[in-house]
Amino acid sequence: MRRSTKTEVLRILRSAGGEPVSGEVLASEIGVSRNSIWKAVTALKDEGYEIEGRQKRGYVLSESDVLSADEIKRYLNNPHCSSKIIIYDTVDSTNNAAKRYAAENSGGDVFDRVFIAKEQTAGKGRLGRSFYSPLGSGLYISFLLRPGIMTESAVMLTTAASVAVCEAIAAAIGEKTEIKWVNDVYCRGKKICGILTEAVSDIESGSVESVVIGIGVNISTTDFPDDLGKVAGSLDSTDADIRSRLAAEIINQIDKIVCGEILEHGDYGYIKKYKERSMVLGKDIRIVNTDESAHVIDIDERGGLVVETESGIRTISTGEISIRLK
Numbered sequence: 001m002r003r004s005t006k007t008e009v010l011r012i013l014r015s016a017g018g019e020p021v022s023g024e025v026l027a028s029e030i031g032v033s034r035n036s037i038w039k040a041v042t043a044l045k046d047e048g049y050e051i052e053g054r055q056k057r058g059y060v061l062s063e064s065d066v067l068s069a070d071e072i073k074r075y076l077n078n079p080h081c082s083s084k085i086i087i088y089d090t091v092d093s094t095n096n097a098a099k100r101y102a103a104e105n106s107g108g109d110v111f112d113r114v115f116i117a118k119e120q121t122a123g124k125g126r127l128g129r130s131f132y133s134p135l136g137s138g139l140y141i142s143f144l145l146r147p148g149i150m151t152e153s154a155v156m157l158t159t160a161a162s163v164a165v166c167e168a169i170a171a172a173i174g175e176k177t178e179i180k181w182v183n184d185v186y187c188r189g190k191k192i193c194g195i196l197t198e199a200v201s202d203i204e205s206g207s208v209e210s211v212v213i214g215i216g217v218n219i220s221t222t223d224f225p226d227d228l229g230k231v232a233g234s235l236d237s238t239d240a241d242i243r244s245r246l247a248a249e250i251i252n253q254i255d256k257i258v259c260g261e262i263l264e265h266g267d268y269g270y271i272k273k274y275k276e277r278s279m280v281l282g283k284d285i286r287i288v289n290t291d292e293s294a295h296v297i298d299i300d301e302r303g304g305l306v307v308e309t310e311s312g313i314r315t316i317s318t319g320e321i322s323i324r325l326k
């Protein structure tokens with residue numbers, strides 16, 4: 001299948017705005033045979049596009065939520081990113097896929113690859129937890145970044161990623177979101193996104209030269225297992241092509257904030273946005289690991305949580321600590 005025929009069929013059906021376009025018109029506009037059009041339409045349907053073939057009138061494209069590299073490319077700001085996308089129907093974990101790729105391929109750009117799955121069979125969360133990743137209702141996306149030598153800034157990529165997700169959601173569907181330290185994203189009081197950042201070590205040198213930032217967003221998930229539903233929610237968006245649109249906006253923001261501002265220019269201005277979106281700043285919290293009550297005074301320039309407890313003021317900077325809002 002020539003990919004360009006498929007892309008062209010899609011473009012023409014889209015611009016027809018729901019009106020039928022005959023196979024004959026498609027064939028003559030694209031300059032291929034009717035049989036090629038039929039094959040292209042079949043391939044598009046297999047990818048999930050809702051295309052109805054109306055007798056004697058032609059093909060009609062309905063709004064479809066298709067997660068594909070072609071759909072994502074439509075919304076990318078930087079065309080350079082479009083060749084970096086790898087999509088799976090199903091995978092154990094996109095973070096694992098990124099780490100396998102890093103182990104097999106050395107070098108690469110700072111923005112090396114982005115791995116996206118329609119479903120994960122072994123999605124991973126922070127602190128050894130699993131991440132519920134059902135088919136079709138979420139977005140599971142991991143970035144393989146190669147910042148070079150591990151600078152201090154690499155530690156901050158994870159907080160920057162949560163700002164990137166918030167900005168991306170605002171751009172895609174205009175929804176307001178908040179960040180619970182360190183990097184859980186909340187919408188309407190429920191956690192709708194988790195982020196797991198993993199460092200990839202070079203086995204020979206032992207140095208950490210790659211970072212995988214994995215982001216899971218619940219888009220229309222409703223049936224959470226066990227007690228998860230008490231905390232977890234979803235964006236509840238039913239917009240057509242929401243998964244591809246959101247994937248593209250997240251790629252745009254990671255490229256802008258993480259690769260551009262932080263890694264290229266050493267600009268940490270995103271912390272201001274992080275603080276503006278924080279749902280713990282100025283609040284009383286419980287530090288789960290030490291079972292302490294604390295008041296959040298500030299978030300410092302490195303994303304550390306400055307808290308006041310009975311024993312004084314200190315900064316929590318490790319991601320291995322859980323907090324709860326009181």
Ligand code: BTN
Nearest residue numbers: 093123124125126194195214216
């Ligand atoms: C958390 O909330 O504890 C973090 C969840 C991170 C989930 C994402 S989904 C894409 C990537 N692949 C994984 O296995 N995990 C991350």
